[in-house]
Amino acid sequence: EDQVTQSPEALRLQEGESSSLNCSYTVSGLRGLFWYRQDPGKGPEFLFTLYSAGEEKEKERLKATLTKKESFLHITAPKPEDSATYLCAVPANAGGTSYGKLTFGQGTILTVHP
Amino acid sequence: EAQVTQNPRYLITVTGKKLTVTCSQNMNHEYMSWYRQDPGLGLRQIYYSMNVEVTDKGDVPEGYKVSRKEKRNFPLILESPSPNQTSLYFCASSFQPTGKAFFGQGTRLTVV
Numbered sequence: 001e002d003q004v005t006q007s008p009e010a011l012r013l014q015e016g017e018s019s020s021l022n023c024s025y026t027v028s029g030l031r032g033l034f035w036y037r038q039d040p041g042k043g044p045e046f047l048f049t050l051y052s053a054g055e056e057k058e059k060e061r062l063k064a065t066l067t068k069k070e071s072f073l074h075i076t077a078p079k080p081e082d083s084a085t086y087l088c089a090v091p092a093n094a095g096g097t098s099y100g101k102l103t104f105g106q107g108t109i110l111t112v113h114p
Numbered sequence: 115e116a117q118v119t120q121n122p123r124y125l126i127t128v129t130g131k132k133l134t135v136t137c138s139q140n141m142n143h144e145y146m147s148w149y150r151q152d153p154g155l156g157l158r159q160i161y162y163s164m165n166v167e168v169t170d171k172g173d174v175p176e177g178y179k180v181s182r183k184e185k186r187n188f189p190l191i192l193e194s195p196s197p198n199q200t201s202l203y204f205c206a207s208s209f210q211p212t213g214k215a216f217f218g219q220g221t222r223l224t225v226v
Contacts, residue, residue: 032212043118043204043217044157087157091211100145100164100211101172106156 002027004090006105013078013112021073021108023088033071035064036087038107044087047073078112085109116141120205120218127195127225135190135221137205145208146188147172147215148180150201157204162211163188195225 003026013019025033032051036044048057050066057064061082063074073086085107092101118139127133139146147162149172159172163182177199179191188207192199202222208215 034215036215041220043206043219044215045217046214049212049214089157100147100162100170102147102159102162102211103173104149104157104159106154 002090002092002101002103004088004103004105006086006088006108008108009106010109011111013075013110015079015112015114016077018074018076018078020075021086021110022070023073023105024070025088025090026069027090027093027103029093031091031093033066034089035071035073036089038085038087047086075110078110080112080114083110083112116216118205118207118216118218120203120221123219123221125221125223127223129196129225130194132191132193133195133223134192135203135205135223137188137190137218138186139188139205139207139216140186141207141216142185143207143209143216144185145210145213146182147206148178148188148190149204149206150174150199151204151220152201160190160203164211192223195223197225199223200225 005024007022035047038044048064053068087107089104121136144165148160149157158174161180163169205218206215
């Protein structure tokens with residue numbers, strides 16, 4: 001069974017204090033790993049897709065990286081507006097019968113204080 | 115504007131009273147999916163659809179039904195809601211399961 005585990009559950013940072021969020025996954029035949037941002041009371045918003053180990057993608061203060069077992073979301077010099085829940089997700093193994101299944105991690109709640 | 119629209123946004127109902135939550139997308143996406151989100155459990159997939167008339171179970175399908183008669187619509191049906199279905203529900207669409215997904219604004223359901 002595919003599993004996605006995110007850590008920490010919650011992270012409190014001071015403005016400008018860089019840190020990283022972790023997403024560990026177990027799925028054979030990775031078809032991609034997604035990062036989403038979710039603000040309270042709203043639907044998740046797409047950030048990145050990573051497809052192979054060693055790949056990196058950046059957007060403003062965020063950089064996502066991928067290894068064979070985990071992904072990191074690095075936040076450089078965060079601002080209060082970066083406060084949100086960050087979710088990662090992986091689709092099911094392409095060789096299985098549940099081609100359309102998508103498994104999300106439980107999320108990391110990030111709070112950035114001014 | 116590309117969007118996924120869910121209705122209603124808020125719903126309070128009683129146990130056993132059938133209800134439908136609608137979901138519509140305007141991006142011609144083939145793949146659509148329903149999730150529920152509960153504190154401490156994250157987003158869990160209920161059902162998904164690869165295309166018209168093609169649906170399959172996600173991780174928590176018990177107590178739910180779906181249909182996909184048109185490409186743009188993917189309603190979620192609770193034929194006999196129970197209090198343990200009280201949750202925040204999201205619909206999402208994308209061209210394929212490995213693509214960028216667009217989420218609706220959510221439906222907060224309370225079953226009393």
